[in-house]
Amino acid sequence: MTAPGPLSVVLAGGGTAGHVSPLLATAEALLRLDPATRVTVLGTAEGLEARLVPAAGLDLRVLPRVPLPRRPTVDLLRVPGRLAGAVAAARRVLTEVSADVVVGFGGYVATPAYLAARQARVPVVVHEQNALPGLANRVGARLTPWVATTFEGTPLRGAQRVGLPLRAAVAGLDRDALRGEARAALGLRPDLVTLLVTGGSLGAQRLNDVLPAVRADLAAAGVQVLHVSGRGKTVTVPDLGAGPGAGTVVPYVVEPYLDRMDLAYAACDAVVCRAGAGTVCELSALGLPAAYVPLPVGNGEQRRNAEPLVAAGGGLLVADADLTPAWVRTTLLPLLADPDRLAAMAGAARAHGVLDAADRLAGMVVRAATGGTP
Ligand SMILES: CC(=O)N[C@H]1[C@@H](OP(=O)(O)OP(=O)(O)OC[C@H]2O[C@@H](n3ccc(=O)[nH]c3=O)[C@H](O)[C@@H]2O)O[C@H](CO)[C@@H](O)[C@@H]1O
Known part of the structure; x- marks a missing residue:
C-alpha cells in the first residue's frame, strides 16, 4: 500500500546536539528524496532543538519533558500522569499533520511519540545513536520491526546497522579545499599543526581544565589549538608570559559553541574529544585522527561508541582520569609531531566511518x- 501524495514524517528527539544533529540530517535526506515531504519535529522547549530545529527551517512542536527515572524511586509514581499528558499532546500533532510515520531518536520526547504513534496505528522507526541503547529506545524497539542503529552489535531487537545520519555540511565536507578559509575564519594561522579540542555539544570541564594548562608546551611544539568549550563552561587560557613558547605567536582560540562544526573539522589535523556518538561518527567519516576521552558517567555508552574505531586503529582511547598534562606531553605531542602515524590513523578512521547513513535511514x-517490509 503506497500513501498518496507526499509523506508526512514526524521526527521525535532532542536534548543535546548529539541527538538533534542526526534528526536534522534525516530531515535533510527525506527532503532530498522528495522536497514536498512534510517534516514535523517533536522536541522539548529546554533542549538544543528549541534553537537548532527552527534555525534549520523546520516546524518544531514542543512536548512537555518526561524524564524517566533510571531506578524505581517515588518519582516513578508521577510518570504515568506526566507521560499521559505528553502522549495526548503528541497524538494531537500526529492527527493535525496526518502523520504517515514517526521516527524517534531516543530521549525525553521519544517515549510519548512512540506511544502516541502506536495508539494512532502510525508506523514507528527507531534510531539509536549510541552503542548501548537508552531507555526510550528500548521501549520503542518493542513496538516496531523498524529499528536502526549507528553501530554494529547494539542490543536492540531487530536492529539493522545504518550508521549515524550526518548533516550534509559534514558528510559532504572537503577538508582540504576548506582548510585555508576555515583557519582564517576561526582566527588560526594557516601554517601550523592544528588541534581541535571538543567536549561535544555541551563541552567537558575536564578537557577545559587540562588542555589550557599545557598551552606553553603546545605552543613550544608549534601546535595551535581551537578549543570548543561548551556554552556556560569556563576555560582559562594562561598568558605565556616569558615561559616556553613565548615570543612565537601560536594561537589558542576558545569558542563556546560553533554552529559551523564543519569549519572546525576542516581547520584541524587531529582532535581531543569526548566520545559522544556524533563526534565519533563525524570524525571517523571524515578521517580525522582523535584521542577519545569517554564521559565516565551514563551507562558507559561513550566508551563503547569509540572502542571499535580505536581497535581498528582510528584513534586513541584515554580514560578520563588519565587525561593529564603529563599525558599531553608524553603521548599527544609525539603523535602530533608524527605525520606518518597521523596519516595511518586517519586512513583507519575513514575506512571505519559511514557517510551515507542519512540516506539509508530516510530509505527505511x-x-x-x-x-x-524491514
Ligand atoms: C552529556 C551527554 O548527554 N552526552 C551525550 C550526547 O552528547 P553530545 O551532544 O555531546 O554528542 P555527540 O558527540 O554525539 O555530538 C555532538 C554534536 O554536536 C555538534 N557540535 C558540537 C559542538 C559545537 O560547538 N557545535 C556542534 O555543532 C557536533 O558536530 C556533533 O554533531 O549525545 C550523544 C549521542 O546520543 C551521546 O553519545 C552522549 O553520551
Missing part, C-alpha cells in the same frame, strides 16, 4: 511509511 523511513 519511506519503506516503513509505505507498507514495505
Whole structure:
C-alpha cells in the first residue's frame, strides 16, 4: 500500500546536539528524496532543538519533558500522569499533520511519540545513536520491526546497522579545499599543526581544565589549538608570559559553541574529544585522527561508541582520569609531531566511518511509511 501524495514524517528527539544533529540530517535526506515531504519535529522547549530545529527551517512542536527515572524511586509514581499528558499532546500533532510515520531518536520526547504513534496505528522507526541503547529506545524497539542503529552489535531487537545520519555540511565536507578559509575564519594561522579540542555539544570541564594548562608546551611544539568549550563552561587560557613558547605567536582560540562544526573539522589535523556518538561518527567519516576521552558517567555508552574505531586503529582511547598534562606531553605531542602515524590513523578512521547513513535511514523511513517490509 503506497500513501498518496507526499509523506508526512514526524521526527521525535532532542536534548543535546548529539541527538538533534542526526534528526536534522534525516530531515535533510527525506527532503532530498522528495522536497514536498512534510517534516514535523517533536522536541522539548529546554533542549538544543528549541534553537537548532527552527534555525534549520523546520516546524518544531514542543512536548512537555518526561524524564524517566533510571531506578524505581517515588518519582516513578508521577510518570504515568506526566507521560499521559505528553502522549495526548503528541497524538494531537500526529492527527493535525496526518502523520504517515514517526521516527524517534531516543530521549525525553521519544517515549510519548512512540506511544502516541502506536495508539494512532502510525508506523514507528527507531534510531539509536549510541552503542548501548537508552531507555526510550528500548521501549520503542518493542513496538516496531523498524529499528536502526549507528553501530554494529547494539542490543536492540531487530536492529539493522545504518550508521549515524550526518548533516550534509559534514558528510559532504572537503577538508582540504576548506582548510585555508576555515583557519582564517576561526582566527588560526594557516601554517601550523592544528588541534581541535571538543567536549561535544555541551563541552567537558575536564578537557577545559587540562588542555589550557599545557598551552606553553603546545605552543613550544608549534601546535595551535581551537578549543570548543561548551556554552556556560569556563576555560582559562594562561598568558605565556616569558615561559616556553613565548615570543612565537601560536594561537589558542576558545569558542563556546560553533554552529559551523564543519569549519572546525576542516581547520584541524587531529582532535581531543569526548566520545559522544556524533563526534565519533563525524570524525571517523571524515578521517580525522582523535584521542577519545569517554564521559565516565551514563551507562558507559561513550566508551563503547569509540572502542571499535580505536581497535581498528582510528584513534586513541584515554580514560578520563588519565587525561593529564603529563599525558599531553608524553603521548599527544609525539603523535602530533608524527605525520606518518597521523596519516595511518586517519586512513583507519575513514575506512571505519559511514557517510551515507542519512540516506539509508530516510530509505527505511519511506519503506516503513509505505507498507514495505524491514
Ligand atoms: C552529556 C551527554 O548527554 N552526552 C551525550 C550526547 O552528547 P553530545 O551532544 O555531546 O554528542 P555527540 O558527540 O554525539 O555530538 C555532538 C554534536 O554536536 C555538534 N557540535 C558540537 C559542538 C559545537 O560547538 N557545535 C556542534 O555543532 C557536533 O558536530 C556533533 O554533531 O549525545 C550523544 C549521542 O546520543 C551521546 O553519545 C552522549 O553520551
